[in-house]
Amino acid sequence: MKDIILIYLLASLAYKFIWRRLVKFLNLSRIVSLPGRNVFGLVISGVNKPEIYVALTKLLAKYNVLPVNSLIVSRNGEVEITTFLDFTSSKISPKKLSEELKRIACIKNVEHIRPLSEGLIVDTYHFPLIVSGERACIFRKSVLKGLFRDIKEKFRDAGKVFLYYQGVKVGENVYEDYKKYVKTSRDILFLFAEAVKAIGWGIVEIVHADFNEKIFLIKLYESIECELCKPANEPCGYFSKGIIAGLLSKLTNTSLKVNEIMCIAKGDPYCLFEAKPVKENY
Template sequence: MRVDVYPKRVFTFVESRPGEDIYEIRVMLRDVPGALAKTANVIAEAGINIKTSIVFASLPNEKQGFWTAFIDVSNSKIGIDELTEKLNALDVVLNAQIVKPKPAAYDIMHFPIQHGEERAVVMPISLLKNLFEEIEKILTPSGFAAVFYNAGKRSGENFAKYYREKFNPKTKEELAELLFLCTGAIGWGRVETYSLDLNRISGKVRLVGNIEGAMRNKGAEPVCHWTRGFLTGYLSIATGREIEVKEIKCIGKGDEYCEFQLEAK
């Protein structure tokens, strides 16, 4: 199935326009149909604009969840205290809190960030680029490539084992597909096309917007050593065989996308 894709903003911060009065609201809701609609209706009736929001379960075994949003109250018909009272009076609301983050509208109501069951961090690409560049100053080009390839390979092996245990895929092809779905969802890069024969150990994977290639300075050689290592480790576990992955096209050397070729070792 092919769908249109658009950039996704992570719920960490919201830009405010001149004249807006931004607050953050967190509502703990009962896990019942219509809970979010009832809550949003109170906010709409108050003339408050919802800038952005997220909804997620608090704990897997609890029948409740959070709805958190940045709201603009500049045209609100009621005050913050009255809005809080109205929300807490709803039968679907367990608790509602509204705060004003200062001096900028950053999320101050949730920590830590989680990706699935594991803690995660949101790092702008500029900071990650600085990290790579400083490490590159210390190591020789071959040493840099080896360190990041080996780190990627180990990460790929561990990730494949984790996915196999968590999702119990029926085939090695399904295990590979899980990785390709994940890469776009977490912002690593979007697998645009792939043609893999995991029985004969051959094929190619095309990765568009690969963050590793995008943040590196342009050069004559492929630079995505961590990504290449990750694919090697992951697909080796998926196939049960030692494989080799080569990067044959790379954003880091001016190509439109990164492309990796899979071969038997």
């Protein structure tokens, strides 16, 4: 038994060590805080040609202005570049830099995003946020804690049931949405796995997917829902479990029951969900 416990602990430590080095964090930078730095935001719009990027890079290098974060969106031959810049070591002002940018032939307009205070800037230029053509909203961990942990503490079993059935509905909606992009059930499932990582919910690994027997085994690493519940004595992924149940039930056209066998909230290295057909009672 001691050997098994030791192996388990070593596996958990190895996973955390490797994961920290493989995962590439992405700071969306809707809010940039660099105390003591002279930061300023520019929204540059123009024709999507290589010249616009070359000219911008040359100007930043010429005046020793450092990019902090940038977002480039192009459509129909037009481009919008949103960039937060650090002018601390530069002798040019944001206004003067904007004037020089406007002289470039392929740049049509330059808008400003001013800092709220020294070193603090918020992207208030863009609203609303859109993901895959639908309006979206970003919740930080401190807000999600109230949605996924506190509701279970306050309402106990009722809160868990509520989260599960909310998840089921989300999973059903995911199916309806994703079938617009891919055709087969297997492709929808693997698109879901990639999307979960893309939105920051966790990292999905499809361990087993038998569409004939309708049995599935899914690992979810770094689940934000379950991370919020640490430490716990039982699995906490009720919302995630509901999403998986709703999606897989749609994919198989069968009512599936999902159990969370392992959970990071209680010290496991990942969350593990098992899905199989609901047994009917006669």
